[in-house]
Each structure stands twice: as C-alpha cells, then as structure tokens.
Amino acid sequence: MTIEPITGRYVTVTIDGAPRRIYFEEAGQGRPVLCLHTAGADTRQWRHLMNDAGITASNRLIAFDMPWHGKSLPPEGFETQEYLLTTEAYIETVLAVIDGLGLDRPVLAGCSMGGRIALQLAALHADKFSGFIAIEASDFQPAWYDIDWFHRPDAHGGEMGAALVSANISPYAPKTERWNTLWMFMQSGPGVFRGDLSFYTRDDSLIPRLPTIDTRRTPVHIIVGAYDLTCTPEDAARTAKAIPGATLAVMGELGHFPMSEHPEGFRPFFVEALEKMPRPTAKAA
Amino acid sequence: MIETFKHIQSSLEAMPHLLRLGRLFSETVLIEIDGNEFYLSFEKGHLVSVVEGPSRKTPWRFALRTDADSLNKFWQARPEPGFHDIFGLVKIGRGRIDGDILSLVKNLRFFKEVLTLARAKEELVA
Numbered sequence: 334m335t336i337e338p339i340t341g342r343y344v345t346v347t348i349d350g351a352p353r354r355i356y357f358e359e360a361g362q363g364r365p366v367l368c369l370h371t372a373g374a375d376t377r378q379w380r381h382l383m384n385d386a387g388i389t390a391s392n393r394l395i396a397f398d399m400p401w402h403g404k405s406l407p408p409e410g411f412e413t414q415e416y417l418l419t420t421e422a423y424i425e426t427v428l429a430v431i432d433g434l435g436l437d438r439p440v441l442a443g444c445s446m447g448g449r450i451a452l453q454l455a456a457l458h459a460d461k462f463s464g465f466i467a468i469e470a471s472d473f474q475p476a477w478y479d480i481d482w483f484h485r486p487d488a489h490g491g492e493m494g495a496a497l498v499s500a501n502i503s504p505y506a507p508k509t510e511r512w513n514t515l516w517m518f519m520q521s522g523p524g525v526f527r528g529d530l531s532f533y534t535r536d537d538s539l540i541p542r543l544p545t546i547d548t549r550r551t552p553v554h555i556i557v558g559a560y561d562l563t564c565t566p567e568d569a570a571r572t573a574k575a576i577p578g579a580t581l582a583v584m585g586e587l588g589h590f591p592m593s594e595h596p597e598g599f600r601p602f603f604v605e606a607l608e609k610m611p612r613p614t615a616k617a618a
Numbered sequence: 619m620i621e622t623f624k625h626i627q628s629s630l631e632a633m634p635h636l637l638r639l640g641r642l643f644s645e646t647v648l649i650e651i652d653g654n655e656f657y658l659s660f661e662k663g664h665l666v667s668v669v670e671g672p673s674r675k676t677p678w679r680f681a682l683r684t685d686a687d688s689l690n691k692f693w694q695a696r697p698e699p700g701f702h703d704i705f706g707l708v709k710i711g712r713g714r715i716d717g718d719i720l721s722l723v724k725n726l727r728f729f730k731e732v733l734t735l736a737r738a739k740e741e742l743v744a
Contacts, residue, residue: 477705493723496723496726497705499727500706503702504695504696505696562700562709565709
C-alpha cells in the first residue's frame with residue numbers, strides 16, 4: 334500500500350463577483366510553485382512531479398483545477414451559460430487563488446494554455462510572481478481544427494478531444510501515461526475543452542505584450558516538446574525571441590503534455606527550469 | 619502498399635477493442651499515396667475490402683492523401699516528429715485530409731489506431 338504525499342483541499346475565492354469553490358492539491362515545502370494544467374484537463378497532470386521527493390524537498394508544488402475542470406464546480410447558473418474562457422477571467426482566477434492561498438510570489442509553471450496565461454501574467458502582473466516556467470507556450474496559435482467539433486449533441490466531445498490531442502503526444506511516452514493523459518480529456522465536461530480552446534486559439538493579445546516582459550525582475554524559461562503539433566518548437570522559439578532575456582529548452586522526445594505523458598523524460602527539464610528561477614527570501618512560506 | 623492494407627485488414631479482426639470502437643463506422647475511406655488510390659471499405663468496424671484504384675465511381679466519406687515515404691516514416695515504431703500522426707503529416711505539409719472531416723473526427727481514435735496497425739512495433743500508438 335502506498336499513500337502519496339499529495340493533499341487535496343478546497344478554497345473558496347471570489348471571481349467575477351461570485352464565490353467559486355476551487356479544488357487544489359499541494360505537496361512539498363519551501364519555495365511555492367503554482368502549477369497550471371492544460372486545456373481540457375486538470376490538476377492530475379502534475380501528480381508525478383508532486384510525488385517526486387527530490388523536487389518537493391525544497392519546492393512546495395501547488396496545483397488547482399480551474400472552474401469547470403476536475404473537482405472545481407462551474408459557477409452557479411452554468412446550465413444556461415456557454416463556457417468561453419477569456420484572458421481576463423483566467424488572470425483573475427489565478428490571482429484569486431494566489432490571494433486565497435496566501436502565496437508569496439510563487440514561481441508560476443503553466444502548460445499549454447497555462448503557459449500562455451503565465452506569459453500574460455509575466456507581462457501584466459509580474460509583481461505577484463518570482464519567475465515563470467512556460468511549458469508548451471507560445472504567443473498565439475490559431476486553431477488547425479474546428480473547436481465546435483468538441484461540443485455537439487451527436488458525439489462525445491471528450492472522446493473526440495482525446496483522439497485529437499493524442500496527435501500531440503510523443504511516441505516515446507510510456508503507454509500507461511499516454512492513456513492516463515488522454516483519460517483526463519475524455520472526462521472533461523461538455524463544452525469545457527471547446528471553451529478553453531476559444532481562449533487559446535482566438536485571443537492574440539499576448540503578442541504585443543511579449544517585449545514588455547522584464548526578465549531581469551522575473552525570469553522566463555520556455556520549454557517545448559519536439560512532438561508538439563499545437564505549439565511547435567518553432568512557435569516557442571519565436572515567442573522566446575520576442576521576450577528579451579527569455580530562455581528556451583527543446584525536449585526532443587516529448588510532446589504537448591510532458592509532465593503527464595512522460596514524467597521521467599520531463600523531470601530534468603523541469604529541474605533545470607526551477608534552477609533558473611530565483612530563490613525567494615526567507616519570508617516565503 | 620496493397621499488402622500493407624491487407625495486413626491492416628487481417629490485424630483488425632484480432633483487435634476486439636477496435637471493432638467495438640468502430641461498431642458504428644460503415645464508410646469508405648480513400649487513401650491516396652503518390653497519386654495511387656486505395657479504397658478502404660469499412661462495415662460496422664470491419665475492414666471488408668481494400669480495392670486499388672483508380673476509380674471514378676467509388677464514393678468515399680473522407681480521404682487521406684500523402685506519399686509513400688511519409689507513410690513509411692509514419693509506420694516506424696517511433697516516427698520522427700510530424701510523421702507520428704496523420705494530423706502531423708498535414709501540419710508538416712506531407713499530407714492532406716479532405717471530404718467529410720467531421721465523420722473522421724467522430725471516429726478519430728478508431729481510424730488512427732487502425733492505420734497504426736501497420737506500425738513496426740507491436741505496441742499501439744494512437
């Protein structure tokens with residue numbers, strides 16, 4: 334029997350003037366590292382790193398399910414709403430969780446849409462963070478598919494979404510973790526993946542903000558997998574080039590969900606990224 | 619190439635989970651390789667016929683058009699980036715998908731796993 338060191342709790346924060354019950358998990362101690370999941374998924378993507386004693390010995394990893402995702406409920410009245418994530422709502426949510434959990438300038442590590450919002454926060458709210466690890470993150474990606482495919486009454490959006498995103502998983506990924514990664518997409522609530530993709534594929538507001546990011550105050554390290562068709566190494570390189578002082582690492586054998594699809598392969602790249610982030614002063618939790 | 623599709627056809631019969639996934643899929647798919655046509659006809663998940671073209675009278679639901687070199691790379695155990703998925707072929711400009719793409723998307727896992735039955739390694743890569 335194994336009981337993992339990850340603990341899960343709920344915090345209620347105010348977003349858009351209304352209370353939201355947010356599920357979060359954490360493991361470790363020391364420097365806080367807030368981890369953001371990809372579109373159509375949840376906190377489980379981070380479980381391997383949160384169970385990694387070598388990382389949690391000096392890093393307090395915290396991950397939360399965005400509203401509508403995982404164990405975080407959608408807002409009251411969701412049954413008549415169309416879920417469409419926006420940059421503004423995403424930023425408000427991340428900042429509300431930081432305040433709600435009392436995190437002192439955490440490192441922000443986000444993957445895919447989480448990486449995109451990490452770069453937005455680097456541009457707009459850098460004072461709240463000590464550094465940014467943007468994984469499979471780029472300035473903007475228009476959809477190479479129709480996002481409406483994933484929310485329709487005559488087919489299962491989750492299964493279709495999983496089949497689509499499997500294109501972004503490396504053939505080097507262990508079979509078990511490939512399918513665990515896809516399972517989260519299969520479980521995604523109706524319209525949620527589509528609503529996340531609306532943010533990811535339609536909002537290009539980050540592009541002019543990239544040159545304003547001050548990496549002398551808050552470093553930005555971008556990591557990208559060679560098998561990522563959505564955010565390619567070329568996309569990530571273009572993005573890194575637009576941020577003065579940003580650094581880039583390309584993972585030759587990984588895809589779009591590295592911490593979930595191939596945790597062993599991702600680990601050294603994440604450790605390297607953490608080493609690039611400043612150590613906080615003693616007042617950090 | 620026709621032998622490869624025949625191999626897929628026989629291999630599919632030994633994959634009960636794929637036959638279950640494809641149980642609502644009864645369509646003809648055109649695979650065009652270097653301009654040569656292959657019509658794969660499915661009936662309730664079974665690949666009932668593989669017919670080499672050209673044909674102007676065979677209706678098809680959707681088509682994957684690519685080249686033999688790309689498919690050979692696609693069928694490697696661990697393809698290089700871009701050759702690891704049919705949408706990768708499209709992304710790198712080595713493939714085109716047209717026709718009723720929604721039909722493909724509704725049956726995407728099934729179709730992708732059927733195509734990878736010819737992959738060098740036994741392990742399925744969706």
